[in-house]
Amino acid sequence: RKEVEQDPGPFNVPEGATVAFNCTYSNSASQSFFWYRQDCRKEPKLLMSVYSSGNEDGRFTAQLNRASQYISLLIRDSKLSDSATYLCVVSEGDMRFGAGTRLTVKP
Amino acid sequence: ETGVTQTPRHLVMGMTNKKSLKCEQHLGHNAMYWYKQSAKKPLELMFVYSLEERVENNSVPSRFSPECPNSSHLFLHLHTLQPEDSALYLCASSQVSTENSPLHFGNGTRLTVT
Numbered sequence: 739r740k741e742v743e744q745d746p747g748p749f750n751v752p753e754g755a756t757v758a759f760n761c762t763y764s765n766s767a768s769q770s771f772f773w774y775r776q777d778c779r780k781e782p783k784l785l786m787s788v789y790s791s792g793n794e795d796g797r798f799t800a801q802l803n804r805a806s807q808y809i810s811l812l813i814r815d816s817k818l819s820d821s822a823t824y825l826c827v828v829s830e831g832d833m834r835f836g837a838g839t840r841l842t843v844k845p
Numbered sequence: 846e847t848g849v850t851q852t853p854r855h856l857v858m859g860m861t862n863k864k865s866l867k868c869e870q871h872l873g874h875n876a877m878y879w880y881k882q883s884a885k886k887p888l889e890l891m892f893v894y895s896l897e898e899r900v901e902n903n904s905v906p907s908r909f910s911p912e913c914p915n916s917s918h919l920f921l922h923l924h925t926l927q928p929e930d931s932a933l934y935l936c937a938s939s940q941v942s943t944e945n946s947p948l949h950f951g952n953g954t955r956l957t958v959t
Contacts, residue, residue, distance in 0.1 A: 779955075781950040781952050825888075832890060837886060
């Protein structure tokens with residue numbers, strides 16, 4: 739079983755749609771959780787940390803379910819500029835990356 | 846000035862060449878990392894320098910050799926590479942003493958081995 743698993747997609751959605759990504763992790767001792775965004779041929783950039791109580795940043799909402807060992811990212815009112823690959827990252831000391839979920843937002 | 850800078854941005858080298866990748870962080874972090882990103886694969890952690898100690902990933906071939914002269918600079922020395930080593934090499938830094946401290950990446954070196 740992969741340490742961090744994501745649906746690779748691609749997710750193709752129209753502008754204004756709501757889209758959700760899930761990510762599962764295998765190590766129950768994991769301590770920190772993040773979502774990163776990576777544009778084509780660019781480096782990953784931190785989108786948001788994920789806290790136990792869930793957190794929101796504008797159109798983006800992240801949630802953590804420790805019992806089921808998954809985190810989620812919800813994007814509301816999606817924009818063309820949201821098109822990117824979204825990486826789930828889980829830390830148990832070392833950072834473990836998922837392979838990413840590709841999102842394309844179309845006009 | 847950007848937080849983590851890497852040079853060169855692109856590198857093409859033959860299998861007999863020796864080259865080095867350079868990374869510098871301006872964030873005051875105490876840990877630095879090398880990651881490898883191949884097409885359609887998760888980022889692979891290669892090396893970590895944390896609190897001035899080196900942590901190795903034992904699956905990294907010896908043709909990759911890291912060097913960390915201080916907490917702000919990190920090098921990756923390359924020699925006798927193979928074509929399958931072609932990938933995006935990313936440097937990152939973080940503050941390990943801070944809970945939930947994320948990684949900050951440089952813009953990467955795209956390496957092609959011919």
